[in-house]
Amino acid sequence: MTPKIVTIPPKKLIGFSIEMSLLDNKTYSIFSQLMPRLKEITNAKSADIFCIQVYDADYFTNFTPETLFTKWAAVEVKDFENIPNGFEKLELTGEKYAVFLYKGTSEMFSETAQYIYGEWLPNSGFQLDNRPHFEIMGDNYLGHENPESEEEIWIPIK
Template sequence: MKQYSPLERALEYIEEHLNDNIGLNEVSKETGYSYYYMTRLFTSVLGESVGRYINRRKLYNASRKLIDTDERVLDIAVDCGFASSEAFSRAFKSEFGSSPAEYRKAGADLVVNAKRELVPEDVYHIAHNISRSPEIIMTDETKVAGVRGTTSLSDNRIPEIWKQFLLFPKELFDGADVGYGICETKRAVYTRDGDVLFTVMAAGAVDTFESLPRTLDRKILSAGKYAVFTHRGTFANLHRTYRYIFGTWLKTAGEELDDREDFEMYQRKIVSYDDPDNEVKIFIPIK
């Protein structure tokens, strides 16, 4: 019997209930994984939120019906899970640039496939820039302090947050060239247009929180078991590494994700965002 990854199970459930009123809550319950990891899986592998993915799949089905059937627009809207023809028309025009009626009249086929496939660049990256078999380690609790900021799928502000953090004296932290990047998707907020806002921390390790500048945010990284991957090369390709971890490795590893935050640890001095010699270790919490 085929073993499905959490993402595959989520996608299968969505396809089977595409015309129902489902969202992140139902998908999380079906897979047995938390909001946090369902958010992480979808944003890392597919580059969009659960809500936007479901909406795009509904619109895909609707677009096919507009071209392949004579059903009324209202009936198609209801069949595809939209509350009204107005809501359907707004969503359809936002996605395809034309109303359902205009789309049908033109006989256009502008369908967007929401399931992202591996491209040759992904395959090369996996083969040359990722430690495909992670190191499994146990870590102690780690205190970190740094700068917290808000970013989103559509507006990446992470480089700006790192620039702010690097303005602080290195002497405040243990290990001058060691930094931590924590993507706090447990704090994720879904916007009406399907985007995801979440907080990110750029930080360094500290022995104690006492005597630190008030402008530094504090956080404790949980102790526990982690699968540690190494990413090499430009940080512009970090998303490819996360696609591999959540979309490929997790599927066959036989490991179960734990409901702690994953984080990144930078052990070399970062010269630039696009430096091909960059290296970062990615800690994925497992049970």
């Protein structure tokens, strides 16, 4: 599994966020909030859905399954004008990312995460950067339980 290394421009996103841990996973909750309201977003840049994780600077050094972080379900927009009521704004600064293509169910993801953080990153010549991590679920995303489902995993690097 070899990533593409890309530098992206800043991105504007709108959606919903929630504080959670891996042990107290609330991902379903925020996606249940976003998905029925997608039609209200009139300035989306694409139909892609973003799943974003915002970690504190010491998240990975002091990690436990109970360690809290902020999870987002969001859509990239052209600008922050005409934001539907109740939506939150998030800006990504851009910069450099390692982009992995993942195929499988959400249950199978832990093996891929172990490879990315335990094997690829330490041997890559890059360091993890303290910026949001995210996944993009595009046209080939078939749902979290479908083994043929594909998504991009974006890891911030420097």
